[in-house]
Amino acid sequence: xxxxxxxxxxxxxxxxxxxxxxxxxxxxxxxxxxxxxxxxxxxxxxxxxxxxxxxxxxxxxxxxxxxxxxxxxxxxxxxxxxxxxxxxxxxxxxxxxxxxxxxxxxxxxxxxxxxxxxxxxxxxxxxxxxxxxxxxxxxxxxxxxxxxxxxxxxxxxxxxxxxxxxxxxxxxxxxxxxxxxxxxxxxxxx
Amino acid sequence: xxxxxxxxxxxxxxxxxxxxxxxxxxxxxxxxxxxxxxxxxxxxxxxxxxxxxxxxxxxxxxxxxxxxxxxxxxxxxxxxxxxxxxxxxxxxxxxxxxxxxxxxxxxxxxxxxxxxxxxxxxxxxxxxxxxxxxxxxxxxxxxxxxxxxxxxxxxxxxxxxxxxxxxxxxxxxxxxxxxxxxxxxxxxxxxxxxxxxxxxxxxxxxxxxxx
Numbered sequence: 327x328x329x330x331x332x333x334x335x336x337x338x339x340x341x342x343x344x345x346x347x348x349x350x351x352x353x354x355x356x357x358x359x360x361x362x363x364x365x366x367x368x369x370x371x372x373x374x375x376x377x378x379x380x381x382x383x384x385x386x387x388x389x390x391x392x393x394x395x396x397x398x399x400x401x402x403x404x405x406x407x408x409x410x411x412x413x414x415x416x417x418x419x420x421x422x423x424x425x426x427x428x429x430x431x432x433x434x435x436x437x438x439x440x441x442x443x444x445x446x447x448x449x450x451x452x453x454x455x456x457x458x459x460x461x462x463x464x465x466x467x468x469x470x471x472x473x474x475x476x477x478x479x480x481x482x483x484x485x486x487x488x489x490x491x492x493x494x495x496x497x498x499x500x501x502x503x504x505x506x507x508x509x510x511x512x513x514x515x516x
Numbered sequence: 517x518x519x520x521x522x523x524x525x526x527x528x529x530x531x532x533x534x535x536x537x538x539x540x541x542x543x544x545x546x547x548x549x550x551x552x553x554x555x556x557x558x559x560x561x562x563x564x565x566x567x568x569x570x571x572x573x574x575x576x577x578x579x580x581x582x583x584x585x586x587x588x589x590x591x592x593x594x595x596x597x598x599x600x601x602x603x604x605x606x607x608x609x610x611x612x613x614x615x616x617x618x619x620x621x622x623x624x625x626x627x628x629x630x631x632x633x634x635x636x637x638x639x640x641x642x643x644x645x646x647x648x649x650x651x652x653x654x655x656x657x658x659x660x661x662x663x664x665x666x667x668x669x670x671x672x673x674x675x676x677x678x679x680x681x682x683x684x685x686x687x688x689x690x691x692x693x694x695x696x697x698x699x700x701x702x703x704x705x706x707x708x709x710x711x712x713x714x715x716x717x718x719x720x721x722x723x724x725x726x727x
Binding site for chain 2: 343345351354358378381385391393394396403404406407411450453464471474489492493496
């Protein structure tokens with residue numbers, strides 16, 4: 327969490343803005359433990375899967391709103407504001423009210439994933455609500471690790487069409503995720 | 517889906533979403549221009565606009581709505597960036613009403629008691645409210661659409677700023693036609709119409725600007 331780390335977050339996101347996918351993945355991996363730490367500190371009673379749901383919702387929000395970071399400003403205040411908003415929002419949707427004071431971010435240790443692979447149960451439910459082709463694209467690229475080029479060959483689509491479909495699918499995942507939680511807050515509290 | 521897998525899918529998504537920084541000024545200016553063309557082609561600008569504006573009260577009447585819109589727009593854009601608040605725009609947001617109040621008080625003191633009420637009521641308050649109110653609606657819709665590309669942690673406040681921007685911009689267009697030059701008139705009726713748009717923006721923003 328020193329200044330070196332801070333420099334690297336800005337450098338990573340700046341490179342990501344120039345189209346460097348590897349830097350963007352590294353940025354998202356670097357912020358994930360921060361998000362997880364805050365979610366866990368706020369909801370100590372929540373099951374690891376529920377924590378990971380919140381982590382993934384927040385990452386999707388960071389992804390959707392990444393253009394609101396101004397390159398001449400530090401990343402952390404921006405990042406913490408998004409995390410605070412989404413974590414409070416996620417708990418509210420689950421019928422719990424939490425405050426996330428800014429001091430949290432100083433105290434919270436970055437969270438490592440809990441023992442097992444952090445499955446996002448919601449993600450599966452939400453992906454199931456996408457149209458079949460979008461769902462296939464998200465699974466191929468995310469779970470199977472296929473490239474855009476491979477996916478476009480497999481699905482006989484142009485690369486541009488795959489990129490647009492992936493972009494829209496993630497946008498829809500972000501909004502569907504929030505909607506589905508709003509629909510059944512009860513089912514998600516335990 | 518594991519978090520790492522989600523990250524992989526997100527990293528492959530190279531299409532950059534648009535931010536509100538370019539969208540909000542663009543839609544507002546295009547909207548104002550379209551409304552000005554439509555509105556002025558029906559009612560026309562006041563014939564003496566060029567000379568009237570040399571008088572201080574008229575200059576205040578012409579300047580305050582666009583300044584209010586500018587301050588509200590600037591503040592809304594800052595608020596659309598997580599971790600930022602209104603910043604220096606708050607000063608302009610406070611200064612404009614202060615100048616208006618000063619102009620109204622000066623006019624109140626300058627007029628004989630019997631002339632104050634007629635000056636405030638004017639002859640066109642209905643047209644003023646209706647025109648500014650109606651013109652602010654499409655501007656508010658455009659501003660909210662642009663701000664949905666941002667990420668305000670205060671959706672209601674951002675919506676109110678969008679309404680203030682829309683109301684100010686609509687009043688800026690209307691003021692080109694209006695010949696009511698008493699600060700008692702425009703500090704009341706213009707402000708009333710702009711506050712209506714602001715309240716509507718706050719209501720809509722609280723729902724539409726969540727993310």
